[in-house]
Amino acid sequence: MxxxxxxxxxxxxxxxxxxxxxxxxxxxxxxxxxxxxxxxxxxxxxxxxxxxxxxxxxxxxxxxxxxxxxxxxxxxxxxxxxxxxxxxxxxxxxxxxxxxxxxVPAHSARHTMSEEALAILLFIFYQQEVLKHDYTLLSQLLEAFGHEIKKGSRRIQLAIDTLRKIGAVENHNLSTHEDAYKLTAIGVHMFSDSFLRRMAEFSQSSQLSKEDVMKFFNRYNLHEREGLL
Known part of the structure; x- marks a missing residue:
């Protein structure tokens, strides 16, 4: 390994x-x-x-x-x-x-964002890059993470603020009063192909081909879309 x-x-x-x-x-x-x-x-x-x-x-x-x-x-x-x-x-x-x-190597990125921020960015990335949602609602983040995090609402908001500051997500205006967020070009390129492969293999507890992982994440242009982590 x-x-x-x-x-x-x-x-x-x-x-x-x-x-x-x-x-x-x-x-x-x-x-x-x-x-x-x-x-x-x-x-x-x-x-x-x-x-x-x-x-x-x-x-x-x-x-x-x-x-x-x-x-x-x-x-x-x-x-x-x-x-x-x-x-x-x-x-x-x-x-x-x-x-x-x-x-940067993944371990160095810990100085840039918290575990909560990374988890939320991955969630938004999956929703918008894989499932092709136009945006992610704050209520969806609270539903997905609120029960896992002590003082969930406050810490989720702090994590989102971090992601906004580094340019990974931005507010998305809706006709309703719900808070929503959209992945930016920086957020799209934040994760390298190797990082996504390790993440997918960890979640599946099995080795996967790089082609299958890239197809899952809709990342066909591997050279141009290599990311940070």
Missing amino acids: TNEKQAFENENPSDLSLNSLQSLRSILTNREEQAFMSILFSSSATIRMNNFGLSRKEVERIAGVQGDDAYIHSFISRVNQAVGRYYRLIYDEDRDQVVVLLR
């Missing part, structure tokens, strides 16, 4: 050092490097709060590109090829924003 560190390294066995960051200079122009650094800076929760990343138009302006619809996807692909072991550049279509996610 491999431990977490081995599993993390096995995801990218050919790219095991920070020297890969040097390859950025061979695949990006000077202006594109500036665009990437600006996205890194603006993706910080302490800088932008809920407005993570840069708009597509701003990225194109810094890079000196105009009127090329395919450019942003080429830029993202080239950056991810070079730094995909450490960062993941994603495009949030709903907000028209380009965002950088930092990849």
Whole structure:
């Protein structure tokens, strides 16, 4: 059985050092490097709060590109090829924003979110990515977790606040007065394929093929959708 560190390294066995960051200079122009650094800076929760990343138009302006619809996807692909072991550049279509996610081993993520926040994010992820629900109601979270957690309502709200602060979920406005939450592009990319496989195998108490797990979670584009944990 491999431990977490081995599993993390096995995801990218050919790219095991920070020297890969040097390859950025061979695949990006000077202006594109500036665009990437600006996205890194603006993706910080302490800088932008809920407005993570840069708009597509701003990225194109810094890079000196105009009127090329395919450019942003080429830029993202080239950056991810070079730094995909450490960062993941994603495009949030709903907000028209380009965002950088930092990849971390699962044990390090405990400093970012509590066990309750992780469980709630997984629940919302399952509902919206697998079952294709448009949103998740607070009442559904209370029903699923409230009886398992002491002072459940308060702790669930605190967990949701954490997820909002890191940009994983956002409030979803309904015509009713019920509180509802929607997964963001950051939340969609939060979990790596290997993390989802370990989670599914643990719940099923049996080994599963990677293809079956990815099909279950509707993650067919494995390279572009590799996540954080």
